[in-house]
Amino acid sequence: LFYGGESTGDFVPKLATEWEFNPTDSTYRFKIREGVKFHEGGDLTPEDVEYSFERWMVQDRPGGPAWLIYGPLLGVGGSGDVTFADIDGAVEVDGDSVVFTLGGGNFWASIFPQILCYSGAAIVDKEWCIAQGGWDGTEATWMDYNQPQDEGDTELFDKANGTGPWKLNLWEKGSQIKLERFDDYWGEPVAFDWVITQLVTEWTTRKLSFLNGDADYVDVPRAYIEELEDVADIVLHKDLPNLGLDAFFFNMCICGPESEH
Incomplete structure (x- = not known):
């Protein structure tokens, strides 16, 4: 989603066609648009969305913006305060939708859509990213990709494959x-x-x-x-x-x- 004009409270659908917040269990559910192509030919799936946000948390580049997603989802400032199970459980695929469970409190819940409008929330093609040498999505390798000291050495520094x-x-x-x-x-x-x-x-x-x-x-x-x-x-x-x-x-x-x- 993105801002629908000058207001920071109005949003228009982009890769998500609709969304809703459930205050009972503090979850945001986003229905992912069908028929979307990545620039390199892959098809957008809910699994790509899940992977993109988990990869954002896994990398947690020093001085980077990962705190913007750690705050609302896990109530912490970075990867040093969590386990991989925490990361893996915060974002889940449910059919044609992706569900975010917010553990950071009401303040973060109120501004979560604005965070998703930020460029750091961009979606990458999971299969393509792994083929470039990126994180394979497993617990076994997540620390190998955690907090890279030089962003120029990361696998997507000079590559792009958006939608x-x-x-x-x-x-x-x-x-x-x-x-x-x-x-x-x-x-x-x-x-x-x-x-x-x-x-x-x-x-x-x-x-x-x-x-x-x-x-x-x-x-x-x-x-x-x-x-x-x-x-x-x-x-x-x-x-x-x-x-x-x-x-x-x-x-x-x-x-x-x-x-x-």
């Missing part, structure tokens, strides 16, 4: 990412054949690319906004809301023993 309208065609690290339209996408097809995102750090080069028509969209640093404000035939979006946070830290131990302050 969205775009599929990865090329990733030149530090340079550009090229996406191509996925013709077997289950939803409405996108309008373009390709999307290319380039990393152009030097503003003058980026600006000229945009003004010459080589780029359809560019990010404009705040210091250079005035350079584009009076340019005809472009749309400049300013003062957009964001989730950024600026912090100021003060050293409160700067006074010596002889200081009057």
